[in-house]
Amino acid sequence: MEKCKNLWSAFYRHKVVQFLISQWFFITLAVFIVLANFFPNFARHGGTIRAEYSIGYGAVAAIFLQSGLSMKTRKLCYNLGNWRAHTSVLTISFLVTSSIMFGLCCAIQKANDPAIDSWVLMGLIVTATCPTTVASNVVMTQKAGGNDLLCLCEVFIGNVLGAFVTPALVQMYTSMGLFEFGNPAAGTSISHLYADVMKQIGLSVFIPLFVGQVLQNVFPKQVSWVLTTFKLNKVGSFCLILIMWSSFSTAFYQRAFRSVSHACIIFVVFFNLGLYLFYTVICYIWARPWFLQKIFHQKPREGSSTFYNLCYRIFQPFYCSKKDSIAIMFCGAAKTAALGVSLVSSQYGSDSPHLGKLLVPLVLYQSEQVMTANLLVPFLKRWASDECEDEDTSKDQDLESGGLSSRQDRPDSHHDSTDSSSEIK
Template identity: 60%
Template sequence: MKFSNPTLQRIWVHPITEFLRSLWFFYCLAIFIVIARFAPNFARDGGLIKGQYSIGYGAVAWIFLQSGLSMSTRRILANISNWRAHLTIAMMSFLLTSSIVYGFCVAIKKSNNKYIDDWVLMGIICTITCPTTVASNVIMTQNAGGNDLLCVCEVVLGNLFGAFITPALVQMYTSNNLFAFGDPSAGGSINALYGRVMKQVGLSVFVPLFVGQCIQNIFPKPTSAYIGFLKKHNIKIGSYMLLLIMFSSFSTAFYQKSFTSVSHVCIIFVCFFNLAVYLFFTGISFLVARPIWIIKLFPQEPVKGECSRAYYYSYKLFRPFYYNKKDTICIMFCAPAKTAALGVSLITSQYGTHKEHLGKLLVPLVLYQAEQVLTASIFVPILKRWARDEIEQDNINSQNENQTGVTDEFDLEKYPSSSTSDSEDQSISTIEQFTI
């Protein structure tokens, strides 16, 4: 924006003003939360605009339609085969996070603190067993310059498997006498839960992604012009849709009186506990994605015949688990994140006969969603600066491909699932950067 008045123009481009403008997402989120507080019926599930469909499906579908339009089909297929990253994120998302947080919940329960509601603890357990979020991790990974293609794959796989894994984990953690009051077996039909999850992932993630890929390959020039228009005018569709998703979640929570059904002390505890959990597992995700012991044990790529067979095969087995920076960013945003879009359905389906406690169960989930988005937004510029060398190299490769029109054939031996340290110079991560 340009002003005719020189003084106004200097104020507009001042570093402090630019910093304040960069926080527009937080301002908008605060406004939406206030609207959700005083008019919860507008965007809630089953509300005036049927938020479970117009936002739960529509907004998420638009995000993945954008992803389908901007992502290379060949590289999506390459990242689907990155089984090491899928395994790492699944182990972190479902097993490591849930088991550690469950241990904390047991300790809190044993302390018999009268201010911490037992149903809120159950909500924490349900939240931490949920799969990775559907939208925010993709947007944050794109904004940070990470491997957004791998992130899309994780969203699809994580939520499909999460429909089966999450109820099983909740059943396992609540099968003892300590949490017998929250036995999900008394809830709604698990088959209905599976049906809803498959329907939502299919219609809001897979179908728009597939449609976007079809449009991109059938009409490459109009698609390129459309993406260029969004970049030129800095139109952040993904961020706008994410605001709507959070607006719907808060509206549903306020309508069900989630924040007034428990004490203020409990709400404050959940806020700090969620923040600590997210920060802790984000740090753990970084250490798991780039374990220093691999570099120490395998400093050089072996040449067959010039090293021992043990070193050669150990290198081939373990070195790919030291991920490049762009894959590491994806892992850091995917592993600790938890979905609210599907989490609400997972909780309500499992506890269908406990409607009087449903608001308490949703408190940790709704707060975790807001805190993970706000915290991840702070990490975005830090991680983007850290991975700047890979991003610049990918931009150079992209320009070279556009000039020559030549693309390499996909070869898993040459590009081992874009997860080895050698691939930091020639990563098969996305080279078509589309910053939402």
């Protein structure tokens, strides 16, 4: 018996085994994508397990229930008032990303490359008009030590507005010009689309979050014990894999990857990857514009002019903390597939002959953004570590005292010296 334990211990400590364990997310995701390919009907929307409900609602609800159990109510309300961050994320998510995508797709369309399908380009434009993803950015922001409360606020606001903004942007980009053929002219379906989005956001985001907040405030000691004992922070990553499994199953069932050439799919893969990284860089520059630190390099003093005092109060808070910047980077560049499939099918019809081609960019973008974000997590976590040290210490104290910490009664005030004025007081 002792020999078996030693063999198992040696096997477990082996470098290869440790590497495979550290990469469990990608390995599990690959397995589920293979399953989606061979058994697409099982986890597709409307399939065997009715994934639009069991996964689209259940898995997403599990992520936000865990968020509600672990997030302080006071801080959540505080971040809802961060209008500067909301403005930044919504502007990038809807206007900046879609306009860049539209310009690039117009250039590609004018090149008349027969290997690039025009409806796939239309799918890229529709993908860029979609709101931020529902679950993956919250999970990645938590893993990177960013402001997950702010991220959660962006998810709710962005997806509610997406029911109105996404169809309007698609109409704007397809009203005339090179992509007029892709105009869905779906004004009659917008009310139905809005009802679907509100139902999904309400049942999978708002209610689980509300329940988590109630349980956290009524039973703080028990909630703290459950969070630490069952390691619920790991649940989000697995639920994220289930969401991607459902999206791939739907795409495979629709024969999305068979309706276009291999060259076109390879193009979309690398195009999406480059765009996601480019959008992330834009989000970083937008969240931490270097010129603000040059202009407002010191706080107003007694001898400072009224104009400087006024400009400092208005513009300096747009230079976000590192934790807020992580949330903005993950939210601004991400696009939803959980709601995106509904947005596309509601506008073009579930029986459209081009639906598969329209879904190819969306499904690929979701998987690539999750994998790329997962690779960026350790770098961003290291970058923001100086802002996370004090909060981690406070969280440990909260757990030891049953969650009854004085920090529950005030917003997070830890920032480095250069970012101390970046949040709303």
